[in-house]
Amino acid sequence: MRSRVGAVLVGKAAAAASQRLGRGGGTALPGLLAERLDPDIVAHLGRSLGHGTVVVTGTNGKTTTARMVADILRAAGRPVLHNRSGSNLMRGLAATLTAAAGLDGRIPHAEHTSGVFEVDEATLPPACAALQPRVVVFTNLFRDQLDRYGEVDSIAALWREAVAALPPTTTLILNADDPSVAALRHAARGPVLTFGISDSGTTAGQEEHSADARWCGRCGREFVYTVRFFWHVGHWRCPGCGEERPTPDVAAEAVTMGWDGVRLTMRTLADMFPLRLPLLGLYNVANALAATAAALTMGAPLSAIMSALEGFTAAFGxxxxxxxxxxxxxxxxxxxxxxxxxxxxxxxxxxxxxxxxxxxxxxxxxxxxxxxxxxxxxxxxxxxxxxxxxxxxxxxxxxxxxxxxxxxxxxxxxxxxxxxxxxxxxxxxxxxxxxxxxxxxxxxxxxxxxxxxxxxxxxxxxxxxxxxxxxxxxx
CATH class of the missing domain: 3.90.190.20 (Mur ligase, C-terminal domain)
Known part of the structure; x- marks a missing residue:
């Protein structure tokens, strides 16, 4: 306990100094210093959140999806702890948690609080091990930072190992339209919910020349598509082993786009309702679906989902x-x-x-x-x-x-x-x-x-x- 209190105090001091000196918002260095004093600071503070945590990872859409989930939970009247700045390595999680903690090393009213944490793709295993999240959201998997991650197969393997190590109480939220992400359901030990776009309302470019997930991970055959939204994301099927896109539990239908945002019909397992999303792009429809599935799993009512998404403000950048x-x-x-x-x-x-x-x-x-x-x-x-x-x-x-x-x-x-x-x-x-x-x-x-x-x-x-x-x- 003494090391935790010391870690919190050092983290707070570093954050204050960083902001005072104009060296950023204190979103990483305070966590790095806190971890050195207490390597288990993320586990100690993160697991104290009584309503559990939502972890959001993926190549694209992490920041937006996590912010959507946090906004929905707040609209439902829940206190939320969220790494809103997007600092998503372990040090960023530690910085967020220590900033929220009191001088006694505890988070006030932690028993009533939910955590929403955006997590870097390669940081997922240690983050999940520390937090033991209630929900893990996977947005998509694309080629990104080749010098750091290598090709997508490396991250896919890392994710499979992380999923297999999760407790049966953790619910996975998976993108049904992304074959690499949908395949994670086979490694899950607990509940799985999928999300996907049933009707994009748009004509989609094929882009087969540069897709990152062209071949089935089970039999090696090339996927075939009835609809391809972008890159390798769409309605896919393997002609070899029969592996195919699962029917999504949360889906978008009748999607239309304008300069003021996207209009769609959202379908869940229990409801169907119109939605106006004040963001551009089909990819943000997928982000909203992922956030909705996560929020439903966390017990948020439909009214909170609709009000938060329709009033959503884009994250910086x-x-x-x-x-x-x-x-x-x-x-x-x-x-x-x-x-x-x-x-x-x-x-x-x-x-x-x-x-x-x-x-x-x-x-x-x-x-x-x-x-x-x-x-x-x-x-x-x-x-x-x-x-x-x-x-x-x-x-x-x-x-x-x-x-x-x-x-x-x-x-x-x-x-x-x-x-x-x-x-x-x-x-x-x-x-x-x-x-x-x-x-x-x-x-x-x-x-x-x-x-x-x-x-x-x-x-x-x-x-x-x-x-x-x-x-x-x-x-």
């Missing part, structure tokens, strides 16, 4: 909108081929169908884009993934086009090979790039900024200063 110099600026985190392609297809599809209601201009209006490619550790040192992004889709569709970041030259080369050299501006320095992109974007138009992770944090801080918004860790 994830479709966040800011008003800067008379332009609306929207941030779309792009850190791998699958996610970036979805962002491009979403923006192009909406621009093509612009109807004057909440849209940025007439149908077919040019897109104003700033891409920021960094190669810090948190981004992944290997940026070869940009060659699997379908930048060719943008041919003839751009107004402003600026390449920035530590690997701006690599990005500009890729854009040149995509036929986008006309009008392309290379501006590695971030602030200069933002200024140039804002200047080239007409007043009243939207500027879309597509940064990698560390670039997103830097862009968000710079835009917050220009627009008078809060720091990302204060949201």
């Amino acid at each position: 994830r479709q966040e909108a800011l008003r800067v110099r008379g332009r609306e600026v929207r941030l779309f985190l792009c850190k791998n081929p699958a996610g970036t392609n979805q962002v491009l297809r979403t923006l192009l599809g909406l621009a093509e169908a612009a109807d004057g209601v909440g849209d940025p201009g007439p149908a077919g209006a040019p897109l104003h884009l700033l891409f920021v490619l960094n190669d810090d550790i948190a981004d992944g040192r290997d940026v070869s993934w940009i060659w699997d992004v379908d930048f060719e889709l943008l041919a003839g569709r751009t107004g402003t086009l600026v390449a920035a970041g530590t690997r701006a030259a690599d990005l500009a080369l890729r854009l040149k090979y995509a036929g986008l050299e006309r009008g392309l501006a290379l501006e590695p320095e971030l602030r200069a790039a933002v200024g140039r992109a804002l200047t080239q974007t007409p007043p009243g138009a939207r500027l879309y900024i597509l940064p990698t992770y560390t670039a997103m944090l830097a862009v968000r801080e710079h835009l917050a200063a220009l627009a008078g918004e809060r720091h990302y860790w204060e949201q």
Whole structure:
């Protein structure tokens, strides 16, 4: 107990110092120091939460899905402890828990509190071992940070081991449309709920050339699809062994998209109801389905689910909108081929169908884009993934086009090979790039900024200063 109290005190002191010095929100270092004093600090504090914890992992959608779950539980009147900043390694969990603890080393009213923790894909095994979660959500599995994770098979194997070690009391929430994620049901010892999109209301690109899960893990045959939404996500079946997409327990039907968000019908095992989600993109429909399944498992009522999702505010950098110099600026985190392609297809599809209601201009209006490619550790040192992004889709569709970041030259080369050299501006320095992109974007138009992770944090801080918004860790 003494080491726990000491760890909490050190964590709090480090967080206060970090924020006072302007070195961030104290979302990682305090946890790192606390873990050194008490290596079991996450287990000690996390397991004290009386309503249990929800762990959310996956390549894309972790932050948004976790925030949705937390918002739903709060709408249901539940106290929630959540690593809202997105600091998702063990040190981030420790920082969140120590910040919530009192000086006695205990979390006040822990017996009435739920935990919602976004967890890095490779951190899932130690996080689950420490927290013994009530619910684990798997959003999807795509290629990401090849230098750190390797190919998707490595993470899939890691997840299978983590799932097999979970207690029978843990419920898994799995994406039925992703073969790699759906396969985890075979390793589960406890209940499983699946989610998926039954009717996307859109025509989907095939993208077979770069799918990350083309072959069946059981027999090695290539999957066949009746519907493919994006990458390897869709309605799949193995013609060899008969393995196929499970019928989802929580599903989206009649999906329609507009600039003000997505409208759909959500179907659960017990209910069917219309929903307006104020986010763009089919991938956010999947995030909402995952959050709904998790919230239902945690006992949240339907009224809380509907009110939280319809009033949802995007996490920083994830479709966040800011008003800067008379332009609306929207941030779309792009850190791998699958996610970036979805962002491009979403923006192009909406621009093509612009109807004057909440849209940025007439149908077919040019897109104003700033891409920021960094190669810090948190981004992944290997940026070869940009060659699997379908930048060719943008041919003839751009107004402003600026390449920035530590690997701006690599990005500009890729854009040149995509036929986008006309009008392309290379501006590695971030602030200069933002200024140039804002200047080239007409007043009243939207500027879309597509940064990698560390670039997103830097862009968000710079835009917050220009627009008078809060720091990302204060949201």
